[in-house]
Amino acid sequence: MKKRILLLTSAEPGYGPLSTTEKRFPLGLGFLIAVLRKAGHEVFFVDNYLARSDEIATGYLQKNNIDYVGVYSNTLCFRDTVRIITEALDQRAHHGWRGQVMVGGPHASLFPHSFPEGTDFVVAGEGERTIVAIVNGTVPAGVVQGEKTEELDRLPMPAYDCFQDDRYWVRVPPCPDYPIYTMNTSRGCPFGCRFCSVKGVWGRTYRAFSAQRIVNDIAALQEQYGIKGVYFREDHFTFDKERVREFATLLTERRMDIKWFCESRISDIDAGMLRLMKQSGCQWIYFGCESGSPRVLKHMRKGITVEQIHNVMSLCRQEGIATYTSWVAGVPTETQAELQMTVDLIADIKPTQACVNVFIGLPGSEMYEELIASDEFYGLDEIGIAYSTKYNDLVKRFYGANADRFYFTPEPQLVSTEARS
Ligand code: B12
Ligand code: SF4
Structure with a gap:
């Protein structure tokens, strides 16, 4: 049966150690849109990374009869992923929406258990085969290991038609x-x-x-x-x-x-x-x-x-x-x-x-663990990225005029590795 699926990216945080100015196509979602369309479903797309929107909180799911919300999640934008999922779950709990919520992307692959309770599907790894199976109702809810497409040539081209927005680089x-x-x-x-x-x-x-x-x-x-x-x-x-x-x-x-x-x-x-x-x-x-x-x-x-x-x-x-x-x-x-x-x-x-x-120590990498266990560990930020005691001096030395937005000061409550999950 034809389903209506809304796929979204998550908005960038207003701070952080990595630049977020480069707005290129989210091709992973492009592949997912293409396979879902091929399977006969209708897909809606909102790129919050390009510009943050409040679609879900303002009735988009009900207006468009959305059956599934699917969010692309990476570590830097994790806070906004949580916002989107929480808003969708709130629409279901209090505003008569009856659909399901799924999430995938790098953060879901590395930390599948970090999402709000009530998220129906967390897909770790590759998404094309699994998202179609979820939407077709053949996958039980929970954390799902995405099934690989061994021969990539079998995949359709990403849906480049969804990326015809002047703001993309x-x-x-x-x-x-x-x-x-x-x-x-x-x-x-x-x-x-x-x-x-x-x-x-x-x-x-x-x-x-x-x-x-x-x-x-x-x-x-x-x-x-x-x-x-x-x-x-x-x-x-x-x-x-x-x-x-x-x-x-x-x-x-x-x-x-x-x-x-x-x-x-x-x-x-x-x-x-x-x-x-x-x-x-x-x-x-x-x-x-x-x-x-x-x-x-x-x-x-x-x-x-x-x-x-x-x-x-x-x-x-x-x-x-x-x-x-x-x-x-x-x-x-x-x-x-x-x-x-x-x-x-x-x-x-x-x-x-x-x-x-x-x-910077990226969660999921070996050097992240090494830094946290070492004397050089300075602190974690609220998304769990680890900083060394050398970080601020080096930012000053190498980032020149842009240094200001990259400095890091640890908050006392965030120096635990458990803070992130
Ligand atoms: C191209 C690219 C970019 C582009 C496009 C980003 C994008 N959204 O696709 C731009 C320049 C914008 C970018 C920016 C950043 N990137 Co980048 N980027 C990449 C790169 C090299 C390729 C991405 C890609 O096209 N992958 C191929 C597609 C097929 O995979 P995918 O996007 O992950 O999607 C698949 C699955 O994840 C899954 N999936 C994804 N979403 C969903 C949703 C649902 C519901 C489901 C079921 C499944 C699912 O299915 C998809 C198809 O199989 C990756 C490295 C990599 N190997 O992936 C880094 C990578 C994703 N980037 C990374 C980072 C850190 C960033 C930035 C945070 C910082 C920066 N300046 O580099 C920003 C964040 C921006 C953002 N919102 O994405 C990290 C993320 C690590 C993490 N823990 O989150 C990666 C993994 C690189 C790394 N060295 O670690 N990036
Ligand atoms: S493991 Fe090394 S070679 Fe492979 S993607 Fe990461 S940095 Fe590049």
Whole structure:
């Protein structure tokens, strides 16, 4: 039977250690909308991350006869996720709404038991198969482990028609051409960097859309929306090098005339692959380099060396591909001298851009636990992110004019790890 489903994102908090200005498409919900439509259901969509709304409290569910409310949840926006769920449960308890509430996304995968009592379904992990099963009434309420789609090519394209709002970011500086749409073509990361929570969200098995499928999707987006480029905003676009070579070759053979941008890993790169990438329109690559200190890189279990960073930067320079690099300052145990090695390495390799992020402990990562157990632990904020005693000084040093909004002062009642669940 046809059901009516409202999917929402959660609004950003007014403070926090991570920037929330970049408003790109929530592609996970885009996939869910596409599979629900394919299964014959009607889907409504509200992007609170783009602009906070009070739809639920003001009768939206009753007006639109909504059967299911589904919320995308990440840790930073957790407070607003709780607000949305609480409002929906209140509509059911007091205002005659008769539907059910489900939640998914990274925070649900990492902390499935943290949601308000009464939430009917908490989906950890992948959502496409499970959301259809929930809506079709074949899943018992509670915490559900999302069933994986092994062959990603079987999924429909995300519902890009829901993202036709001018406030979304469809530019990728410094490229003058737009619109540039984001795509997400792989899931899971086989690496185990200790500061990262992605393995907890997606697991360590890598699955990806085929090169042919990506090219077909780009062609469809060119035709429907006149896109000029694609930004592969995903953890590890280049992990399967054969897939990247095939993708680049197909783009070139089909003369797609598309500019593209991706996120990669220093350990993936070789000259032949870079050349094909450049020929097919790749403009820049984003690399998580993290540190100039061999010991810190090892401590983070990043699986790359300073020598590899040097090599990849010069290969990219030779091939004419710009390099956007990200670095972390202040991981637990890092000394002043080791941080200086990072600063010196950046000066030495001269990437196109270097962004130094001050370390924060992300719940669900190994270094979060390490920080909390160490002498360097300063406190937790109200969403459970952990800060070190070095944090504020490093924010002052590296964030310049923006530093003010990132400072952290612990509240006495929040220094317990239990505060968050
Ligand atoms: C692209 C991206 C962005 C984009 C788009 C975000 C978005 N909402 O999709 C932008 C630039 C906006 C962004 C911003 C931020 N991001 Co971001 N982002 C990513 C990235 C690289 C890919 C997201 C994606 O497309 N995944 C693929 C799709 C298919 O997965 P999905 O969105 O999770 O959805 C699936 C399931 O989660 C589930 N699901 C999701 N929602 C629901 C709802 C229901 C009801 C159900 C049943 C299922 C379900 O089903 C979906 C389909 O399988 C991920 C890393 C990753 N591997 O996921 C980080 C990631 C999600 N981001 C992260 C963070 C920290 C942020 C920021 C908080 C801070 C920042 N500046 O980076 C902001 C928060 C913004 C926000 N509201 O999302 C963290 C979240 C960690 C956490 N514990 O919450 C991740 C996991 C990266 C990391 N290193 O840890 N991000
Ligand atoms: S930082 Fe990147 S490579 Fe390391 S575990 Fe996270 S997603 Fe994988």
